[in-house]
Amino acid sequence: MTFEYPVVLGVAVAAAAGLLVAYHLLQRRRAAALAAAGLQPARPRHGRLRRHLPPLLMLAALILLFLGVARPQATVPVPRASGTVILAFDVSNSMGAKDIEPTRLAAAKSAATAFVREQPDTVDVGIVAFAQGALTTQLPGADHESTIAAIDRLTVSGGTSLGQAILASLSAIVGQPVGLPDPDAAEPPPDLGYWRSATIVLLSDGEDTGGPDAVAAAELAATAGVHIETVGVGTVEGATIEVDGYQMATALNEELLTEVAEVTAGSYHRAQDARSLGAIYDSLDLRITTEDKLVELTGAAVAIAVLLLTIGGLLMVTWFGRIL
Template sequence: MTVQYPFLIALAVVGTGAAVLAYLRLQRRRTAALRVAGLGLTAAGGRGAVRRHLPYILFLAALPMLLIGLARPSAELPVPRVSGTVMLVFDVSNSMAATDVEPSRLAAAQSAGANFVDQQPSTVDVGVVIFGQGGLLTQTPTDDRAAVKNAITRLSTSGSTSLRQAILTALSAIVGEPVELPTQEDAAPPDLGYWGSATIIVFSDGQETESPEQAQAAAALAAAAGVRIETVGVGTPQGTTVEVEGYQVATALDEQLLTDLSAITGGTYHPARDAAALHDIHRSIDLRITTEPEYIELTALFAGSALLLLTLGGLLMIRWYGRIV
């Protein structure tokens, strides 16, 4: 703990000591006077002693607290807050043009993403990744909300889907270097360090065109780095058709794969089968609560404690003696 006016701490020590000595001297004089008058031959005890001394003890205890409060004390305390990095990852493959979620899967995901950004505190940096067959970082993590929302509004659909690339691109943005899966089955995964304050939120219909095992391996890499993946399913299990290069292609939400990816990292799958559910998705996604050291002024704490002691002592005096002495 530090104080702005250290001399008041010395004054609190000296002043409290002097007040205690003065009170003890006053009590000795009072006892002597009672003995001379023949009224103090038997020392008071029990409840009488408590009533006699407790109010004054409370008053004396309040004195150093008041002086310490005036010294403007502060301390470095761990303060819980939502903080860290959130990567918003948007599926922009052709299937996201489907209209089983109005006005389209991608448009609904864009609206949900922008609303999510608006709800985040300034302590959270947000980045944007888009993915189809490959992944592309379109906005590095930043606290500039306008830049993030501009990156979200520029999305358009094309190509197929690689959730593996989506996760690896988001991980690369979090750790600050390219991240790839091992090329050999017996090779050790890369050591990415620990990024416990980072979260990846994937908006997708789960229509993976690569091997699901590759996406799960990428999720395991994220889990090893302490990064949690939250998945948001955009679409309906019944699905619909979408036109791709002149052909009508059936597409439906694959909830199982999205659920598996989030579960690997300790995250949660969030179904969002209509625009209203997507708009409120920020309410169901829990970000990381961390503690950060922050200097907190403790003046109010000491002043409030002193006031409480003075008030309690005064009330006891009024109740027991009918006055404040």
């Protein structure tokens, strides 16, 4: 514990010592006066407790008030949400399906916007849009309004590559291009460092139409300590969409999304409507860390002092019919 005004603390200690000495001398004088008059308490122990407890409570309250003037402070660990969150949006043609109103992508954007608005500035949020390829549309940062603007600009086009989405998200987290090693060359996986405070939220219907292997990309994320939370946007029954004059059936592929999440010790969440999608964001396993924060204890000291003064005063009135 520290004090903002240590000089006042010295004065408080001296005043407390003076009050204790004064109280002791007062009690000795009263005891001497009673002895000179030939008086003795009927129940010494009981009477001593009743006589000393109320004034000692009030004396302790005064000492706490003196300490409060010195502005006591303590460093305590405070939990907070922190780290980096990459929202990876599937913007392929299938995300235009209307099995979630108004469309899969529109519902995902609306819920994501609400999620970003609720995050403290200790959480850096970035945006990756992916179809057949992937593009980082907003680097992770504390400027959440720019992140929301990037979400608003997302539109549907092309196919889907979950693997490319994960690699692009890792690139945004580590700050350098990330790719899978060539399996034929027996290359070791790249050293990305360890990013335990980073989370990728992958929003997709799970229909993977090509590109890098999604599970291999998830394994690379796991070696870097990055969790992937997958959100299945759509319904298992699916819907029909029209692309370039052709009708195509699209349905939610939960198996792949579940596997990708479990590889990184993350979780798969199903979003069958806009309301459940918002609830999923509220349940996402973001990292909670602790931060040492200097907290002033003046309020607590004053509150305890007021409580002791009240108790001491009530006991004085109840037992002796007076305050002093």
